[in-house]
Amino acid sequence: MGSVGDYVALLKPRVMSLVIFTAFVGMMLAPGTLHPVLAAVALLCIAVGAGASGALNMWYDADIDRVMSRTAKRPIPAGKVTPEEALAFGMTLSIGSVVILGLLVNWFAGAFLAFTIFFYAVVYTMWLKRSTPQNIVIGGAAGAFPPMIGWAAVTGDVSLESFVLFLIIFMWTPPHFWALALFKKGDYETAGVPMLPVVAGETSTRHQILVYSLLLAPIGVAPFLLGYASIAYGVASAALGVAFVWLAYDVWRKRDGDVARKATLRLFKYSISYLFLLFALLFVESIAGRIMG
Known part of the structure; x- marks a missing residue:
């Protein structure tokens, strides 16, 4: 029991x-x-x-x-x-x-x-x-x-606004989990799970992480662009997105040994903070809007 x-x-x-x-x-x-x-x-x-x-x-x-x-x-x-x-x-x-x-x-x-x-x-x-x-x-x-x-x-x-929230998480998921999959590739190979690093190789996975990160960064700013988040959110989300892309680029260029593993782990950990901070900013703005409105 x-x-x-x-x-x-x-x-x-x-x-x-x-x-x-x-x-x-x-x-x-x-x-x-x-x-x-x-x-x-x-x-x-x-x-x-x-x-x-x-x-x-x-x-x-x-x-x-x-x-x-x-x-x-x-x-x-x-x-x-x-x-x-x-x-x-x-x-x-x-x-x-x-x-x-x-x-x-x-x-x-x-x-x-x-x-x-x-x-x-x-x-x-x-x-x-x-x-x-x-x-x-x-x-x-x-x-x-x-x-x-x-x-x-x-x-x-x-609505479109709620779909944008969906899209942020949807585009965030591949680079987040592929970073983990690179770090734990041996586990997935042992289990026979066809994660991207196992099937397509680490180089292809790094390419995909960078591509999805480049797509994610502007989507993270979309709530401001669509008018339901402030310019403060727009600036902060843009800065967070730039940092995400830079860490993804670091994973893309560092491909060997312990240096590569550390870069992958940095991106994985940062990706969690990135998503939390985006939604925390939206939450704070919603609270402020209700108090002021």
């Missing part, structure tokens, strides 16, 4: 924290208002749905997790939770989060959450991850949907 901590680990709490934050920013930026209790319910349902996706992912990927050093201590390969328990846990949370969000907030947001869980658990985990080196590119949509779900919880719809 797994402990509470083991079941919490099935939810991938670090991933869940990012989902909660980006969904909350989507709710704050959305036009209109939602009762604070309903807003809390919506955020909780989105968080639980994300955790359910994580549990289903760990259930299906238990064979891969056992042979990768990064994941070998997860609850299922460590023998603390059985695959059947993880599946039941994930399915129960999936259904519960969708039904409660639909009944108490709105069914558009509930359906969107259901689609996101399905996309991550079935389209990405069961199909893309094991079949194509573009798994992260396409599958990254699942991690980019939360701000749109948060927006939909408030408005019952989506």
Whole structure:
């Protein structure tokens, strides 16, 4: 019988924290208002749905997790939770989060959450991850949907503004995860997962990281260009984007030995800060706008 901590680990709490934050920013930026209790319910349902996706992912990927050093201590390969328990846990949370969000907030947001869980658990985990080196590119949509779900919880719809929030995370995902894949290439080779560095090689992966970084930088500035973020955000996001591109270029040009590994790790760590700071800036501006407006 797994402990509470083991079941919490099935939810991938670090991933869940990012989902909660980006969904909350989507709710704050959305036009209109939602009762604070309903807003809390919506955020909780989105968080639980994300955790359910994580549990289903760990259930299906238990064979891969056992042979990768990064994941070998997860609850299922460590023998603390059985695959059947993880599946039941994930399915129960999936259904519960969708039904409660639909009944108490709105069914558009509930359906969107259901689609996101399905996309991550079935389209990405069961199909893309094991079949194509573009798994992260396409599958990254699942991690980019939360701000749109948060927006939909408030408005019952989506918009160009919410799509831009999606696009920021969607374009951020490949360079972020490919940097990790370069660093952990041996793990993916052992597990037989066709990540880009394994299938196409490290040089091609470095090219792709730089290309996606160059595309990401202007998209990060888009909220200012579209008029729903201030010039302060525009300047800050541009500076953050330039730093991202520079670190990606550093990964592209440093290709051998420990120097290359350090450059890759720097980009991976910075990418987390980059996404957090962009959404934190949008959050602060939304709070300031509500106070002043």
